[in-house]
Amino acid sequence: MHTAVESWDVVIVGGGQAAAETAFSLRQQGFPGQVLLISDESVLPYQRPPLSKQYLRGEVELDVLQLRSVHSYEQANIAVMLNTRVEQLRPAAKEVVLQDGRLVRYGKLVLATGGRARQLGVPGMHLQGVEVLRTVADVQAIRSRWSPGRSLVIVGGGYVGLEVAAAAVASGLKVTLLEQESRVLGRVTAPVISSFYQALHARHGVALVTGAQVDALIPADNGLEVRGVRLLDARTFPADQVIVGVGLVANVELAQLAGLATNNGIEVDESCRTADPDIYAAGDCANFPCGFFQRRMRLESVPNANEHARCIAANLCGTPRKLDAMPWFWSDQYGLKLQMAGLSSGHEHLVLRGDPEQGHFSAFYLLGSSVIGADCIARPADFIQARRLIMGRVSVSAEALADEAIALRSLV
Numbered sequence: 101m102h103t104a105v106e107s108w109d110v111v112i113v114g115g116g117q118a119a120a121e122t123a124f125s126l127r128q129q130g131f132p133g134q135v136l137l138i139s140d141e142s143v144l145p146y147q148r149p150p151l152s153k154q155y156l157r158g159e160v161e162l163d164v165l166q167l168r169s170v171h172s173y174e175q176a177n178i179a180v181m182l183n184t185r186v187e188q189l190r191p192a193a194k195e196v197v198l199q200d201g202r203l204v205r206y207g208k209l210v211l212a213t214g215g216r217a218r219q220l221g222v223p224g225m226h227l228q229g230v231e232v233l234r235t236v237a238d239v240q241a242i243r244s245r246w247s248p249g250r251s252l253v254i255v256g257g258g259y260v261g262l263e264v265a266a267a268a269v270a271s272g273l274k275v276t277l278l279e280q281e282s283r284v285l286g287r288v289t290a291p292v293i294s295s296f297y298q299a300l301h302a303r304h305g306v307a308l309v310t311g312a313q314v315d316a317l318i319p320a321d322n323g324l325e326v327r328g329v330r331l332l333d334a335r336t337f338p339a340d341q342v343i344v345g346v347g348l349v350a351n352v353e354l355a356q357l358a359g360l361a362t363n364n365g366i367e368v369d370e371s372c373r374t375a376d377p378d379i380y381a382a383g384d385c386a387n388f389p390c391g392f393f394q395r396r397m398r399l400e401s402v403p404n405a406n407e408h409a410r411c412i413a414a415n416l417c418g419t420p421r422k423l424d425a426m427p428w429f430w431s432d433q434y435g436l437k438l439q440m441a442g443l444s445s446g447h448e449h450l451v452l453r454g455d456p457e458q459g460h461f462s463a464f465y466l467l468g469s470s471v472i473g474a475d476c477i478a479r480p481a482d483f484i485q486a487r488r489l490i491m492g493r494v495s496v497s498a499e500a501l502a503d504e505a506i507a508l509r510s511l512v
């Protein structure tokens with residue numbers, strides 16, 4: 101039995117970057133109506149990047165991660181329901197059903213449901229000491245088991261896995277990182293970047309194993325806790341804790357059950373709108389046509405969540421806007437910043453500027469004579485110019501890009 105409770109002009113489902121940014125962008129862009137944000141988390145929206153960086157290293161407190169204070173929500177007149185899960189969408193009635201059966205009616209609905217950590221489909225995932233990293237609660241569980249000398253096995257050599265390895269080494273843990281491909285970061289960067297990071301981690305004492313396919317997580321004698329990891333080739337690695345960082349599964353089920361199209365994310369158009377004109381989707385859960393690269397994609401990054409949120413807010417404020425931003429991202433490991441602009445996929449040539457041996461260099465990905473992506477390691481100035489080169493679709497010569505005697509600025 102459902103009872104209608106309230107009606108709101110805009111209801112935002114989600115409690116992450118995309119949800120908070122949509123709510124505040126609406127106000128910044130002058131939206132006068134009622135706005136409600138519904139999150140199943142117990143805390144106000146916070147930044148996730150520090151979860152595998154400063155917060156995991158114990159350098160900052162939770163309140164620093166919060167995107168906006170309670171006071172900001174009050175001031176902006178944004179209503180928030182925490183600890184509340186939206187169980188169902190009813191597009192025909194323009195209602196959402198909450199976990200306790202209450203109904204909330206909307207004028208426009210924004211799905212900012214993000215994603216959840218992918219699990220490993222192997223025996224032993226339920227054992228104590230096996231963790232994933234997506235929420236503040238995950239970090240608290242992880243850190244409660246950290247003490248110098250303990251053995252940590254990380255499964256997955258993507259950004260999260262590598263950042264966790266760097267933080268764990270700094271906390272004195274013995275770290276083994278298992279990657280199933282032949283190199284870390286294989287999906288997103290060129291081999292030269294993978295080699296650089298593999299060498300960096302090895303220098304800091306991380307035992308890195310590539311080509312490692314996990315077969316099972318091994319229980320301790322008590323059957324409750326994890327004791328190790330076994331690979332398909334029968335090798336085993338002892339572990340007091342296992343952190344699984346093998347990617348994200350987009351939370352598309354609400355949309356799917358409501359009959360909205362999903363395909364690696366909730367499908368939206370260039371305004372972030374689904375096929376239902378009253379429902380939008382933003383951030384990690386959205387599959388969108390990237391105007392800049394002229395193809396559909398789903399991205400997992402803060403700048404992407406913000407871009408979607410601002411685009412939706414503009415459209416709801418009656419100032420139609422299309423997505424046109426260039427993707428970018430960053431990662432921090434051992435105090436070294438990697439900044440990425442554009443996309444490397446589909447590149448024809450790779451040009452290096454600087455020498456990896458020096459600990460700082462940039463890799464430019466070219467399609468024809470245009471730079472479509474760049475990875476800049478400890479080179480913030482290169483990153484600024486790389487963004488300009490990519491955004492301007494500037495034609496450049498590979499020789500000039502590689503020549504450090506020529507200022508990048510002069511090529512833009």
Ligand SMILES: Cc1cc2nc3c(=O)[nH]c(=O)nc-3n(C[C@H](O)[C@H](O)[C@H](O)COP(=O)(O)OP(=O)(O)OC[C@H]3O[C@@H](n4cnc5c(N)ncnc54)[C@H](O)[C@@H]3O)c2cc1C
Pocket residue numbers: 113114115116117118119138139140141147148149150151152184185186187212213214215216233234235260351354382383384385399400401402403405428429430431432
């Ligand atoms: C450890 C880590 C490190 C990262 N590092 C970087 C980085 O360095 N740089 C970068 O750019 N990006 C980084 N990212 C990615 C970035 O944080 C995400 O892309 C961004 O937070 C996505 O925001 P979102 O709002 O789309 O999704 P999410 O942050 O996943 O938020 C979704 C929210 O919706 C809630 N929700 C889901 N379903 C429901 C429901 N049915 N009812 C109510 N609430 C619901 C969830 O609980 C959650 O609060 C990192 C992510 C992680 C996990």
